Amino acid sequence: MSLSDSTMASMLKKVTTEQGFIAALDQSGGSTPKALALYGIDSSEFSNDEQMYDLVHQMRTRIVTNPVFTGERVLGAILFENTLDREFLGQSAAQYLWQEKQVVPFLKVDKGLCDEKNDVQLMKDIPALDLLLDKAVEQGVFGTKMRSVIKLANPQGIDDVVAQQFTIAKQILAKGLIPIIEPEIDINSPEKAAAESLLKSALLKALNNLANNQKVMLKVTLPDTDNFYAECINHQNVIKVVALSGGYTREQANEKVAANHNMIASFSRALTQGLSAKQSDEAFTKVLNLAIEDIFNASKT
Known part of the structure; x- marks a missing residue:
């Protein structure tokens, strides 16, 4: 389902005129083990790439389907090609982001x-x-x-x-x-x-x-x-x-984004900092909401 001109125009208008940030959910093969480790999943819990990608997709699904992850604060999300071939709640990943969340989909190429x-x-x-x-x-x-x-x-x-x-x-x-x-x-x-x-x-x-x-x-x-x-x-x-966090903590990165007028965040590790596979849904949502709010506020300046 390629985008109609009107949908493309709506996405362009959102990215151009609305406040928010871009969630970088595009960890690739090389960076996925580290992302999973930070999320509380040790490398001993998967034995091949297929299992690894299944686990990181579960992490991404938990993030993007969470009720606090919406286009009100998140302008867009960058996906890895492996994610593009998968689904969120029965819908293709890119279509779910826009149709259900009003979050503009990007692809790491x-x-x-x-x-x-x-x-x-x-x-x-x-x-x-x-x-x-x-x-x-x-x-x-x-x-x-x-x-x-x-x-x-x-x-x-x-x-x-x-x-x-x-x-x-x-x-x-x-x-x-x-x-x-x-x-x-x-x-x-x-x-x-x-x-x-x-x-x-x-x-x-x-x-x-x-x-x-x-x-x-x-x-x-x-x-x-x-x-x-x-x-x-x-x-x-x-x-x-947009700005990458580049190894700064979320607090450092947010402070720097806020100091750069009209630059917005596009964070990966800084967005998922503090999230864990072991958290209850309530705890996960609380941590994610705080991260989104902090990054959103920094990106408003």
Whole structure:
């Protein structure tokens, strides 16, 4: 069920004009064991990838079907491809998010990171990207997300990251989807501020080369200087700039999001912090509601 023009317009209006944040529920094969461990499920409780993905889907289902997880505070949710092939309460995952929760569905499309070169990690090739994008369109997905990592302020490496991101973004735009471009800077980088300066310049140059109708979103590491990405936020080709928590605690990340006007959160680990498979439904709901409220409030500034 690909999106009608009116549904796509409704999702775009929501992301553009309403308050809230984006829930990153897209842990992939490499990060899923850690996510499950934080959720109270030890690696001894599964013996293969299929069991692991079943368990993490149960976690995601418990989150998105919870009554406090709605479009009133959550603008969107980023899904892993494995989740796109599954259901929430008998409905395909992406359709459930929008039809039942009014939460805009996004899909993580990258296949992980290459080895470090020029102090960055580019994305691995995505050989069947067109097929994946066609599936996303058919399932009613609004946009995509793809992540690279920057370690140091290496001009060549950062230019390579941005060039790769925008090349793939144009392929995604051609399918009628909205790409979230994510060039993460390691929060522990000794050259974080310098890397941010190089990245912003490269992003603005690439944004200026887009056609007027090519709209993207950016997902960036919370900057050292408040409102550092204001030029990106105000750029005519940018729908929204969202922030990853990047290893900060939820409290630290929320404080930094609140200090950056018109930037909103897109948290993964910081959203699920404190949730446990062992909690009663009442306790789980209480912890989730508090997390959602705190992140929502930080994203309102």
